[in-house]
Amino acid sequence: MRVLVTLASIAAVLLLWEAICASGAVPDLLLPTPVETFQTAQELIAGGYKGYSLAEHVGFSLERVLAGFGLGMVAGTSIGLIAGSVPAVDAIAAPFIGFLRPLPQLAYFVLLIVWFGIGEMAKITLLFLTALPVAAVAARDGVRNVDQTRLRAAQALGANRAQIFLHVTLPSTLGPIFTGARLALGITYGTLIASEIIAGSTGIGWMILDAGRFLRSDEVFVGIAVIGALGLVLDRLLVAAERRVIHWAGS
Amino acid sequence: MQTRRLALSVGGVLAALLGWWALTATDVVAPELLAGPGAVIAALREMLANGYRGTTLQQNTLATLGRCLGGFGLATLIGVPLGLFMGVNRVASAALDWIVQVLRPLPPLSYMILLIVWLGVGNASKLALLFLTAFPIIVSASAAGVRGVARQRVQAAQSLGASDEAVFRHVIFPGALPQIFSGLRIALAAAFSTVVAAELLAATDGLGWMVISASHFLRSDIVELGIIVLGVLGMALGGALLALDLRVVHWRGRD
Numbered sequence: 001m002r003v004l005v006t007l008a009s010i011a012a013v014l015l016l017w018e019a020i021c022a023s024g025a026v027p028d029l030l031l032p033t034p035v036e037t038f039q040t041a042q043e044l045i046a047g048g049y050k051g052y053s054l055a056e057h058v059g060f061s062l063e064r065v066l067a068g069f070g071l072g073m074v075a076g077t078s079i080g081l082i083a084g085s086v087p088a089v090d091a092i093a094a095p096f097i098g099f100l101r102p103l104p105q106l107a108y109f110v111l112l113i114v115w116f117g118i119g120e121m122a123k124i125t126l127l128f129l130t131a132l133p134v135a136a137v138a139a140r141d142g143v144r145n146v147d148q149t150r151l152r153a154a155q156a157l158g159a160n161r162a163q164i165f166l167h168v169t170l171p172s173t174l175g176p177i178f179t180g181a182r183l184a185l186g187i188t189y190g191t192l193i194a195s196e197i198i199a200g201s202t203g204i205g206w207m208i209l210d211a212g213r214f215l216r217s218d219e220v221f222v223g224i225a226v227i228g229a230l231g232l233v234l235d236r237l238l239v240a241a242e243r244r245v246i247h248w249a250g251s
Numbered sequence: 252m253q254t255r256r257l258a259l260s261v262g263g264v265l266a267a268l269l270g271w272w273a274l275t276a277t278d279v280v281a282p283e284l285l286a287g288p289g290a291v292i293a294a295l296r297e298m299l300a301n302g303y304r305g306t307t308l309q310q311n312t313l314a315t316l317g318r319c320l321g322g323f324g325l326a327t328l329i330g331v332p333l334g335l336f337m338g339v340n341r342v343a344s345a346a347l348d349w350i351v352q353v354l355r356p357l358p359p360l361s362y363m364i365l366l367i368v369w370l371g372v373g374n375a376s377k378l379a380l381l382f383l384t385a386f387p388i389i390v391s392a393s394a395a396g397v398r399g400v401a402r403q404r405v406q407a408a409q410s411l412g413a414s415d416e417a418v419f420r421h422v423i424f425p426g427a428l429p430q431i432f433s434g435l436r437i438a439l440a441a442a443f444s445t446v447v448a449a450e451l452l453a454a455t456d457g458l459g460w461m462v463i464s465a466s467h468f469l470r471s472d473i474v475e476l477g478i479i480v481l482g483v484l485g486m487a488l489g490g491a492l493l494a495l496d497l498r499v500v501h502w503r504g505r506d
Binding site for chain 2: 002003088093098100109110115190191192193209211223
């Protein structure tokens with residue numbers, strides 16, 4: 001029942017889209033037909049976009065987001081784990097993390113471009129700084145919320161600080177760290193697309209900006225679909241990794 | 252303990268400010284790359300009095316806040332009722348949820364291009380962009396909030412003779428409120444990030460416009476001022492919504 005209604009709704013939207021195009025109410029330049037969009041997708045997959053194949057553009061974007069996200073996760077999680085265990089470190093780090101986290105990422109991107117130019121360095125630093133505070137807050141809160149009875153049990157059994165951290169705190173914190181990682185990946189991915197649109201010459205974000213300049217709405221549509229699909233794939237991969245790492249979840 | 256923590260926090264910030272000052276005062280880095288605290292304060296005075304290319308800091312701040320809160324407000328007005336409706340009505344949920352789930356993971360800037368092509372570079376495309384940024388987050392949170400209400404509570408109210416309307420008003424809506432507020436907070440943060448990105452791309456006022464335009468002339472003092480103002484605004488917006496959340500959902504965490 002539910003599936004049928006959803007399918008009917010999707011069909012209705014596609015039909016409406018086709019009908020709007022067929023009626024001529026909206027110029028083709030602004031809204032391509034569903035069939036045209038599908039054909040453009042095939043052309044882009046076969047012929048690429050401006051010197052690079054579609055896969056290469058996706059590859060450029062992936063490299064950037066994975067480098068920035070990876071480095072930001074490592075640094076942020078380390079800071080968060082230490083801040084969660086040592087109150088003095090938390091007191092020093094908190095104002096900076098608190099300022100960086102709600103700061104619109106693209107604002108400091110401008111300064112990074114002045115410093116590093118519009119190449120990869122500025123983008124990867126931007127994505128690093130985007131992921132870092134999200135990862136740090138998740139890890140710190142994770143450490144703080146570790147079940148006290150488990151900590152006391154380990155202490156009572158004679159575990160030293162290193163053992164408690166390795167065998168109690170860290171495993172209990174993995175869940176929140178992964179939750180933070182999913183959030184960070186989503187934000188980092190969005191920031192990547194924005195940075196490619198504002199200052200890029202390759203990548204899928206740049207591709208839709210460039211296509212938009214030439215009023216190629218069909219190519220923009222395909223680009224948006226690729227961006228959405230890639231975002232979903234990245235998120236699913238992270239969820240799969242979480243299931244593998246935290247194999248005891250729910251038990 | 253609290254005073255020690257405060258001292259460490261303030262000390263850390265002061266040390267960073269001192270480092271910033273030392274770095275710029277000793278001419279280790281060129282002022283075009285990093286302006287010092289003194290230059291930023293001078294820029295603040297100038298921006299408040301004369302403005303950047305004719306637009307004062309107050310006007311730019313209002314322009315950015317107006318766009319952000321306009322799109323967010325519209326998304327709240329439409330998104331919360333729609334999400335609540337999707338939560339209680341399974342047909343509506345089946346028909347509309349896929350649209351929200353397609354829209355939700357899309358980076359807003361990706362469809363900004365399309366909105367500019369359709370609506371022009373003015374405020375209409377920005378308002379639409381910010382609406383679309385906040386809307387799917389708010390709808391999903393509201394619908395999830397309704398679905399998360401404990402079944403026993405609804406059944407208890409029904410067995411005590413409450414009408415559908417009374418069940419909704421006194422059980423379902425209050426039960427969904429904590430999730431709705433969590434969604435609103437995420438949506439506002441997302442809209443605030445997006446408004447600045449949109450202003451970098453296409454605007455003639457606003458803090459994002461000020462920052463990118465100043466960077467073209469290597470006015471790092473104005474760029475840094477813009478970043479600081481945006482950071483403070485971001486914290487203030489998040490703090491204000493959190494305060495409202497704690498006031499309205501005063502039972503949060505004691506359920």
